[in-house]
Amino acid sequence: MASMATGGLGAALAAEIRGQVIDPANDGYDEARALYNAMIDKRPALIARCADVADVIAAVDFARTNGLDLAVRGGGHNGAGLGSVDDGLVVDLSGLRDVRVDPDSRTAVVGGGATLGEVDHATHAFGLALPAGIISTTGVGGLTLGGGLGYLTRQYGLTIDNLLAADVVLADGTFVRASETEHEELFWAIRGGGGNFGVVTSFTFRLHPVTTVVAGPMLWELDRAADVLGFYREFLPQSPERLSGFFAFLTVPPGPPFPEHLHLKKMCGVVWCHTGSEEEATHDLAPVRAFAEPALDGVGPVPFPAIQSAFDGLYPPGHQWYWRADFVREIPDEAIARHVEFAERLPTMQSTMHLYPVDGLAGRVSPDATAWGYRDARWAQVMVGVDPDPANAGAIRDWTVDYWEALHPFSLGGAYVNFMMDEGDARVRATYRGNYDRLARAKRRYDPANVFHVNQNIRPAD
Numbered sequence: 001m002a003s004m005a006t007g008g009l010g011a012a013l014a015a016e017i018r019g020q021v022i023d024p025a026n027d028g029y030d031e032a033r034a035l036y037n038a039m040i041d042k043r044p045a046l047i048a049r050c051a052d053v054a055d056v057i058a059a060v061d062f063a064r065t066n067g068l069d070l071a072v073r074g075g076g077h078n079g080a081g082l083g084s085v086d087d088g089l090v091v092d093l094s095g096l097r098d099v100r101v102d103p104d105s106r107t108a109v110v111g112g113g114a115t116l117g118e119v120d121h122a123t124h125a126f127g128l129a130l131p132a133g134i135i136s137t138t139g140v141g142g143l144t145l146g147g148g149l150g151y152l153t154r155q156y157g158l159t160i161d162n163l164l165a166a167d168v169v170l171a172d173g174t175f176v177r178a179s180e181t182e183h184e185e186l187f188w189a190i191r192g193g194g195g196n197f198g199v200v201t202s203f204t205f206r207l208h209p210v211t212t213v214v215a216g217p218m219l220w221e222l223d224r225a226a227d228v229l230g231f232y233r234e235f236l237p238q239s240p241e242r243l244s245g246f247f248a249f250l251t252v253p254p255g256p257p258f259p260e261h262l263h264l265k266k267m268c269g270v271v272w273c274h275t276g277s278e279e280e281a282t283h284d285l286a287p288v289r290a291f292a293e294p295a296l297d298g299v300g301p302v303p304f305p306a307i308q309s310a311f312d313g314l315y316p317p318g319h320q321w322y323w324r325a326d327f328v329r330e331i332p333d334e335a336i337a338r339h340v341e342f343a344e345r346l347p348t349m350q351s352t353m354h355l356y357p358v359d360g361l362a363g364r365v366s367p368d369a370t371a372w373g374y375r376d377a378r379w380a381q382v383m384v385g386v387d388p389d390p391a392n393a394g395a396i397r398d399w400t401v402d403y404w405e406a407l408h409p410f411s412l413g414g415a416y417v418n419f420m421m422d423e424g425d426a427r428v429r430a431t432y433r434g435n436y437d438r439l440a441r442a443k444r445r446y447d448p449a450n451v452f453h454v455n456q457n458i459r460p461a462d
């Protein structure tokens, strides 16, 4: 494809690749560099919209030989904006988004730049699903490399627990396949270690027979929040793994399907997802309904892609976004009291706190089987300040940081890497716990010059 770039370096790169090269002189530059989180505003020197694996190899070689900082962009959803870089080269994978499902082996080969919605669409046609995340515009690339959690985590594991192989372009431009039998250490490292080790041009995943689920929210008044959270912390870990549900503090959106009398009310809730029959879901959720009748009970049968994209409208790209997170095993009464204080002060309509279950099958994997070191955690907790208005950026940030600081003492110490801002080396180490040193050795082997450093960076071991 013809180059859109006009500058010297851009023209040189355009001669090397089939996809587009976009630089600041191009009309499409602002659109191409925009990130999901509008709080982050980066101005790369070049954006290489790669059309194929050869383009990725050429772009990585080009960045290295020209001394350009290199960023890799999957879906562009990273909260810290790590899919882009000021003054450097962005390897944009949005041209690599094919999803090929093999219904016989129940596997899918997914391009490194595909979104979750594209995967759900392709797999649902065969009655299959990949355990992944809950907003359809999120990139499979960043989500998978950090771990990948969602409604199917308790029953079928994290996204990395369903990764069978990956095609990877390494820092020196070589192309390898990583699996349990090829480049095993690389395969271990990319299952949680983020984009530190190379550009994944395609993922091979195991799929599961999930089609219609019984899913949706139950909401309760905020004055019931302490009781409901206290019930939920005991109930969910001992529930069948076909049931999952994330706990949330939220402000009810002012529109359908929510009834008018609840609009803009601060409430607590659980968004459930059950992979069994309606009868089984009714049975498994009976204790919840018996404990406290919800003010809204929106649980019912829906196609899996529908619950996967149910919050897309509430969280479109282009809003201010600031989050902080931790892994949690216990939720003591004192933590619940602190949670409720901050829920009463939710600063904007879209700001929220979620507790995502990571127990069940995900919790039975050995902590050294992949780079994900918190197999003992029951929840990945995240507090998120969100608002369309940049004038509210300070308010949502302050609420999030204060909330995180109040709850951090009750956590296991580190956070899910995909729920972090740019928080410094100590937080990256805390993310990987006992696996950090092994990751640093894998980094030394696969990227000794730290070419891939625009990420939650693991420095090569000495």
Ligand SMILES: Cc1cc2nc3c(=O)[nH]c(=O)nc-3n(C[C@H](O)[C@H](O)[C@H](O)COP(=O)(O)OP(=O)(O)OC[C@H]3O[C@@H](n4cnc5c(N)ncnc54)[C@H](O)[C@@H]3O)c2cc1C
Pocket: 036, 071, 072, 073, 074, 075, 076, 077, 078, 079, 081, 082, 083, 084, 093, 112, 113, 132, 133, 134, 135, 137, 138, 139, 140, 141, 142, 143, 144, 145, 146, 147, 148, 149, 150, 194, 195, 196, 198, 199, 200, 201, 315, 418, 419, 454, 455, 456
């Ligand atoms: C609205 C929203 C909802 C979310 N929901 C969930 C959820 O339900 N579950 C969950 O687990 N996470 C969730 N996340 C977090 C999400 O996993 C991270 O934001 C993740 O970084 C997004 O990946 P991306 O490819 O879209 O991001 P990008 O910003 O494109 O990339 C993120 C990082 O991954 C690297 N990267 C991306 N693709 C590749 C690749 N193919 N090869 C090498 N490196 C790559 C980038 O270099 C960068 O360091 C959500 C995020 C948002 C904003």
